[in-house]
Amino acid sequence: EAGVTQFPSHSVIEKGQTVTLRCDPISGHDNLYWYRRVMGKEIKFLLHFVKESKQDESGMPNNRFLAERTGGTYSTLKVQPAELEDSGVYFCASSPGTGVEKLFFGSGTQLSVL
Amino acid sequence: GENVEQHPSTLSVQEGDSAVIKCTYSDSASNYFPWYKQELGKGPQLIIDIRSNVGEKKDQRIAVTLNKTAKHFSLHITETQPEDSAVYFCAARGSVYKLSFGAGTTVTVRA
Numbered sequence: 001e002a003g004v005t006q007f008p009s010h011s012v013i014e015k016g017q018t019v020t021l022r023c024d025p026i027s028g029h030d031n032l033y034w035y036r037r038v039m040g041k042e043i044k045f046l047l048h049f050v051k052e053s054k055q056d057e058s059g060m061p062n063n064r065f066l067a068e069r070t071g072g073t074y075s076t077l078k079v080q081p082a083e084l085e086d087s088g089v090y091f092c093a094s095s096p097g098t099g100v101e102k103l104f105f106g107s108g109t110q111l112s113v114l
Numbered sequence: 115g116e117n118v119e120q121h122p123s124t125l126s127v128q129e130g131d132s133a134v135i136k137c138t139y140s141d142s143a144s145n146y147f148p149w150y151k152q153e154l155g156k157g158p159q160l161i162i163d164i165r166s167n168v169g170e171k172k173d174q175r176i177a178v179t180l181n182k183t184a185k186h187f188s189l190h191i192t193e194t195q196p197e198d199s200a201v202y203f204c205a206a207r208g209s210v211y212k213l214s215f216g217a218g219t220t221v222t223v224r225a
Contacts, residue, residue: 004157006157031211035215037218040123040217040218041217042118042120042203042214042215042216042217042218043158043203043205043215043218044215045212045213045214048211048212055211056211056212091157091158093157099207099211100146100148100207100211100212100213101146101148101163101207102160103148103160103213104160105150105157105158105159106157107155107156107157108157
């Protein structure tokens with residue numbers, strides 16, 4: 001069974017540019033989460049989808065971040081325009097209908113904003 | 115919201131020795147405490163978890179203990195091996211769909 005897939009694995013962009021991260025969850029997992037880890041700190045929650053609906057986006061830093069999950073399958077996280085403080089590792093995770101008790105993470109996207 | 119503190123941030127142990135990582139949480143309503151291991155180039159992977167109605171859980175060389183009164187929980191790795199070298203994260207569930215993570219502990223097992 002394929003795991004959670006994230007693309008790209010690394011992205012280096014300049015301040016003011018736009019970047020789009022993609023996540024393909026495990027097939028059949030209705031729950032999809034985005035997390036971020038900045039500079040060796042804690043992994044912080046960004047938002048949660050149930051199928052195509054945003055269940056909780058309380059962790060999104062500001063309106064420069066936009067997440068979508070069209071058709072309830074893959075998800076994208078767009079940062080526009082990117083700022084220096086957006087640098088970090090962005091993780092996607094998915095789970096079946098048991099909430100966060102069986103959370104499967106992707107390998108992450110390392111985003112560097114210069 | 116839930117706040118999780120994790121210590122130490124780095125831990126170096128001799129192969130065969132034990133390693134202990136400690137975490138504290140702030141929300142007394144938290145009822146689920148997983149531990150994740152992140153190896154180089156990979157995402158965090160669940161290695162063990164414990165619920166608030168259990169004080170201790172063991173799986174081969176790893177064990178987790180929970181003290182609800184003090185609001186802290188710990189990960190114990192015995193007979194450490196080189197493949198135990200990784201970053202370990204503790205987490206607490208403050209609501210059904212949200213986990214709060216600690217800042218991670220980088221464990222290095224010296225051969």
